[in-house]
Amino acid sequence: MLVPRPHLSNLLKREQHRLQLLSAPAGYGKTALVHEYLQGLEQPGQVVWLRLGGRAQTLESLNSALASAFGVAADAVLALLGSGKVGTEPPLSRAGSLLHGSTVNCRSTLACEEAIASHEDSKIRLVFDDLPAELPTDLNHWFDQLLSLHNPHLQILVTCRQRPDWNLPRLMLDGQLLDLQARHLALRPDEFEALINAMAPDTDTASRERLWHQTGGWCAGVRLLLPLALGDAGSSLLGQYLDRELLSRLSEDQLEVLCGLAHLSKASAELCEQLWEGQQAGRVFNSLLQCQAFLVPVDHQPGWFRLLPLVAQPLQGQLSPGPLNRLRLRACQLLSVLGHVDDAVEQALCADQPEVAANYMERLWLSWILGERHLNTLMDWRERIEPQLLQSSPRLIYLCAKALLFSGRLDEAQECLLRLGRFVPLPDPQRNRRLLANWQGLFGTLHALRGNTEQASLHCRAALAVLTHQDWLSVLLCHCILARIAMQTGDLTEAQALLQSSLELARRQGSHESEVLVNTDRVRLMMLQGELSQAQALLRTELKRMTGNRTQPCSLLGRLMFLHGELLLQLGHTDEAGQVVRAGLVAVRDCCAPFVLNGYLLLSELASRNQEREKAHLMLYEAERRMHWGKIDSACYEGPITAQKARIAQREQTAPTRLSVVPDYQDDLTPRELSVLKLLAEGMSVREVGSHLFISQNTVKTHAKNINVKLGACRRTQAINSAKAMGILA
CATH class of the missing domain: 1.10.10 (Arc Repressor Mutant, subunit A)
Structure with a gap:
């Protein structure tokens, strides 16, 4: 079963170096990738494919095979390749044999006789497939000579299980080496899903998760383990x-x-x-x-x-x-x-x-929980360690409470936080105040997740009055909670100041994970301010940093991808938004945090806009299942799911017949239109809205007209009622 890998074949096309080395264990698709690359070339030139099969070779056997392929004497092979002048007869007719029965196959699957006979391209490509691990010294020296030839039309492609003992550093310094190893050749999550869907599309989610964890993208491993x-x-x-x-x-x-x-x-x-x-x-x-x-x-x-x-x-x-x-x-x-x-x-x-x-858990940095899949790891430890041990110190209680909050298990988090009372008061008054302040910071987070913004604000502000630079993570958490509350109430200036302070704090602490979390809130703020191009630029920067050298998916990457999908949807790029969101769900397949809900809500909205009612509700059903599976508190997901159901229902009620014009739901309300709608819903007149937002009355009327069109309404009152039904207005 062949899974196309365009990102790798395109890399081989783009990086036209002297040596393209594919070095990885068996079963990583090295040979298949070279086939895909050569088949995708418009003019592959002259291709000589040596199937070595990992068997021992000598200088004489290899040189003889190449000499037979090109129709020259064995001692003239290097001179021929150095000059780039090859015979006009297709080398397939002169294919010789190698030691132990290996054969020279210049056709591979490329049907390259026509390309060779036409000689429209003078490129010479030598493929040494499955090079043996151990080569004699004279053969290694021969390869070094081959790689040092001054022929710009010569390219060497090598697949092997062990990096050869050649002068690779010199090639790298000269910019003549493309080095692909197992971490590059491993299946990406989307390719893994494509392979499973092709081989066994009915494989359930739990089995897919186990397969991914066990194989890490090893293609042969997936195919061998799937029957099990x-x-x-x-x-x-x-x-x-x-x-x-x-x-x-x-x-x-x-x-x-x-x-x-x-x-x-x-x-x-x-x-x-x-x-x-x-x-x-x-x-x-x-x-x-x-x-x-x-x-x-x-x-x-x-x-x-x-x-x-x-x-x-x-x-x-x-x-x-x-x-x-x-x-x-x-x-x-x-x-x-x-x-x-x-x-x-x-x-x-x-x-x-x-x-x-x-005892070792107490030594963990409190910011450790933000990275990779550490949240899942800590939740797993809680199941394997006796509760009395995890309640033996304020630091362990704080760490577990934070993990429970981030996992959306709010009742358990509250019980955990209340246990800090056993350690109060501490003998040192300053430490006692800091302990209480950290407690308040987490309690503020708890109230915010439950929707109690007033209590959340009170706790966070009280905590910030006491917390020191040693408690930087609690400071950052309080700032982010207050910024989100400010965005909900429309105080965007306050939100921007709080997030800027959080960003500086995360950078000074050298915590990239904290910086990513702050930047997700900054992107949302930019979207509210209508700064969509800036939001997209920031998202692309973070996505590039997160995917740069990563071989395993992580929850932070998934969070960024969902936000990117939301932004693309707002920009009207629905197809691209769907692709990004689905890739994000693959990246967080075994994550139990509440933010996973965002991916399913977006897919439900996309299906609803495409008038796929059953699929829209199926996505909401799957979202609820994931929330139940993760033991996530209903306060974290019931509201958003109910709002999405109302949005779908509203679309169904206003669905057009065969005769009427289909309302345009392809664009969400812009931040400015949302501001106008909120003020109109408060009973303000057009003049009052214009005065409040510092815009003309005509501009207000234009916004109101656009709002009616997007919500499928004819009058202001109908638009307001529709917005409430869809969850746009509280």
Whole structure:
């Protein structure tokens, strides 16, 4: 089953370097990608495809095959390629054979005889498919000579499982190397979904989530594991595949270290060196990296890698309980020293040491919860650690309460916050005031999520009067809550000042995750102010930063994508909005935070605008299911879902016959039109509205006319009633 990968094939077309190197373990679609790239070229030129099959090669066998393909003597191959002058006879007729039965296939699937015979393009492309891991010294030297030839029309494409021992740094410095590795070749979430839909479209959401977590975008892994996910255990060839493609190629030392890594969430050469003292485990770890043993880089943590879960699982039964627990506890200590506290917590829990895990949790930065999928991780820890341990200190209570608030589990968050009373008063008056202020900041957030804006404002302002720079995250949270309240009440100047202060605070603390959250509110403010181009520019900047070097999806990225979809919808780009929102839902497939609701609301609105009533209601049903599954408080989702249902119902009531003109619902109200509508709903006259907004009466009338058209109304009162039914007006 072939999934088109235009972003990669286009990259190969765009980056026309001397060497295009695709280096990854088996099953990452390297050969298929080269096929797709060459098939997409208008003029591929002369293509010679050598299928090496990973088998040992010699300089003589490889040189002889190329000489046969070009119809020259073996010692003239480099000179020929350096000059770029090839014979006019199609090389397919002169294809020779390589050692161990490999063949030269110049056709591949490209039907390239016509391109070669016509010679409209003088480009020469040599494809070395599945280059063996070990090459003799003289053959490596030959490749270095080949790559140093001064022929601008020569291009080398290599697929391999282990990076060759060539002068790659020099090629990179000369701008002559495109290096695609496993992290680039792994399926993206949308490609993963396309593959599942093609192979087994009825696969449920939970199975898809497990498959994604276990395979990490490894194409062959998805295809091997999918029958298991569907309950067809007999068709699984996973164990045989791993034995053949990986384990049989490793030494005893490599196998020992790899079996240990199967129990760790991540590892580095330094960690391995200390875990297996006296065994040169750092060198062994590097050799595993070199031979592409399914160790994938950890995002934004240079030098750290994790073993693909699908590969780790079959190896986890190799260690007996005693040595395994010693390994886990040693790893727990080392990871905490190296600053990876969350991984230390996980190892302590796996070693059945919840007290140790709770002790390490106290060392976590409070802003840690904002990044990656850490919210899900913390909620999982709460299920595995006894409640009395999580209630043993104010810091742990604060951390858990914040996680519960962000997860929309408001009743549990309130119970958690009330437990802070057991620690009040503290002996130190200043610490006691700060503890109460942090408590008030979270309580203000709780009230805001429940819609009690007055109480939320009182708590947040009281907290800000006491909080210090040490409590910067609580300060930022209070500022954001107050800014959202200001936006709801129309005080956009106050909102802008609060968000600007929050942005500066996040930047000074070096917290990119906090900066992203603040910028989502800034985008909403820009949308209210009618500054749509500025909002779009800021969103694009953040999306680019979030997707730059990331291999795994994350909740912050999904939040940005939903906001981007909302902005696109407001701009009238409905098709693009749908694509962005659906991609966002894929990125947050296993996230249980309330903001996931936004994606389903947007898809429901898109379906409603397209007069797809059943689909619009289905999206709302799915939204409710996700909220129930995440145990999210009804205050976080009932209001928005009810408003969307009213919006759909209003459209149905005003639906046109076969005879009348279809009302234009393609554009939402602009921020200015919304301001005019709110003032008219308060009973102001046209003159009063103009005076209040500093615009002319004619401008007010124009806005009122546009409002009527967009809401399908004939009169002002009808427009106001429609807006209330749709949830536009409270």
